[in-house]
Amino acid sequence: xxxWLRLTLIGAVGVLVSVxxxxxxxxxxxxxxxxxxxxxxxxxxxLALFLTFIPExxxxxxRQWASYSLFEWRHAEIFWxxxxxxxxxxxxxxxxxxxxxxQSGKSVDVWVYSSGxxxxxxxxxxxxxxxxxxxxxxxxxxxxxxxxxxxxxxPVKPVTTRPWLRKDLVVPNSFLRPVVLVGAIGTxxxxxxxxxxxxxxxxxxxxxxxxxxxDGHSVWIGGGGLEVPQNVLSDWAEDLKDPxxxxxxxxxxxxxxxxxxxxxxxxxxxxxxxxxxxWARVRSLEVRTxxxxxxxxxxxxxxLDP
Numbered sequence: 001x002x003x004w005l006r007l008t009l010i011g012a013v014g015v016l017v018s019v020x021x022x023x024x025x026x027x028x029x030x031x032x033x034x035x036x037x038x039x040x041x042x043x044x045x046x047l048a049l050f051l052t053f054i055p056e057x058x059x060x061x062x063r064q065w066a067s068y069s070l071f072e073w074r075h076a077e078i079f080w081x082x083x084x085x086x087x088x089x090x091x092x093x094x095x096x097x098x099x100x101x102x103q104s105g106k107s108v109d110v111w112v113y114s115s116g117x118x119x120x121x122x123x124x125x126x127x128x129x130x131x132x133x134x135x136x137x138x139x140x141x142x143x144x145x146x147x148x149x150x151x152x153x154x155p156v157k158p159v160t161t162r163p164w165l166r167k168d169l170v171v172p173n174s175f176l177r178p179v180v181l182v183g184a185i186g187t188x189x190x191x192x193x194x195x196x197x198x199x200x201x202x203x204x205x206x207x208x209x210x211x212x213x214x215d216g217h218s219v220w221i222g223g224g225g226l227e228v229p230q231n232v233l234s235d236w237a238e239d240l241k242d243p244x245x246x247x248x249x250x251x252x253x254x255x256x257x258x259x260x261x262x263x264x265x266x267x268x269x270x271x272x273x274x275x276x277x278x279w280a281r282v283r284s285l286e287v288r289t290x291x292x293x294x295x296x297x298x299x300x301x302x303x304l305d306p
Contacts, residue, residue: 009080017087024096024166026134095139096166097149097159100132108151108171112137115146115158124152127171139163155179155223155296158260176290178261179223181232181252182269184302186239188280189216189248197274202255204267209255214271216248222261224254232299263289269300280304 021027073079099110109124112135125133139145142163149157154175161167169175182202184192192198192214199211200219212219220226228250233240240246261267265287271280280302290296 006076006080009077009084013080013084013087016084020087020091024091024094024134025136089141092141092163093138094136095145095161095163097135097137097147097161098132098166098168099127099135099149099151099171100169101127101129101171102173103171104129108153110152111150113148113150115148117148134166149175150225151175153226153293155226172293176292176296177222178263178265178287178290178298179226179296180221180261180267180285180287180298180300181218181228182221182267182300182302183218183236183249183252184214184216184271184280185304186242186245187304188271188302189239189245190242191279192216192248193244195273198271198279199274201270201272202267203269204259204261205265211272212255216245218249218252220252220254221267222259224252224258226297228252229294229297231294232297235299236301261287263287267300269302271302 097112099112101108107126107128110127110133111120111124113123125135127133137145137147139162144160144162147159147161149159149169151157151171154172155177157169157175157177159167159169182200193216196213196215198214200214201211202209202219202221204221218228236249240249266284267287268282268284270278270282273279281304283300283302285298285300288295288298
């Protein structure tokens with residue numbers, strides 16, 4: 001009876017550990033992969049080769065010790081039940097985020113960090129085309145934790161996860177959310193260099209945000225940390241011929257408070273002097289659903305009031 005109970009416990013521990021490693025971590029996949037540092041077959045081959053150097057009497061002693069420890073030691077059940085409980089406790093304090101790159105022919109850099117933190121360039125992980133990474137981090141037991149996932153060329157994606165729940169993200173589909181870039185024509189950018197009383201007024205769905213001092217820089221709404229895409233560069237090509245204007249428009253700032261835009265939102269922007277004069281007429285944009293990476297950044301350029 002004790003033999004079968006202990007054998008069942010050993011099998012349960014082995015199966016549960018293997019399933020957890022396979023489902024929530026990259027470690028088992030790395031070892032089993034043919035492209036990993038070691039393959040599973042290679043590990044067992046090395047172990048078998050090592051055992052051939054051990055004399056037969058020593059191997060017999062090792063087998064007897066293993067048999068006693070696994071099946072005859074009187075505290076074996078307590079040991080394996082305790083080991084199983086410890087494993088479950090550790091797994092309940094870890095969360096997993098998986099990022100898969102479904103793009104063909106293009107690698108991406110990925111950062112994962114806690115909400116409110118700042119991504120460091122040297123902490124990026126490169127995901128090859130068709131590849132994926134799994135990011136495992138400590139978490140309070142069975143509680144939700146907030147993270148931010150940044151993929152080069154895409155807006156930051158907030159993620160909420162918890163232990164025993166793997167959050168799966170796919171590049172690019174999971175990161176296709178709209179971002180508006182508010183800029184101004186070259187004349188307005190130059191005027192802002194000598195006029196410190198201009199304010200950028202932004203409303204989203206009729207709700208006004210706090211006015212921003214306008215110094216000529218463009219402003220991200222709904223994201224940040226992106227490069228100005230080629231389609232926007234083409235639209236603003238005439239203004240970008242001036243080096244001063246280009247230095248302002250191509251180095252966008254961000255709103256003091258992060259917010260997310262959704263398709264159908266209406267963004268309005270205008271320039272108003274502090275004395276109340278309208279300096280640039282109200283321009284509006286209805287946010288569209290991005291169909292691909294080129295649709296993520298949607299420009300809104302201010303013009304002179306007629």
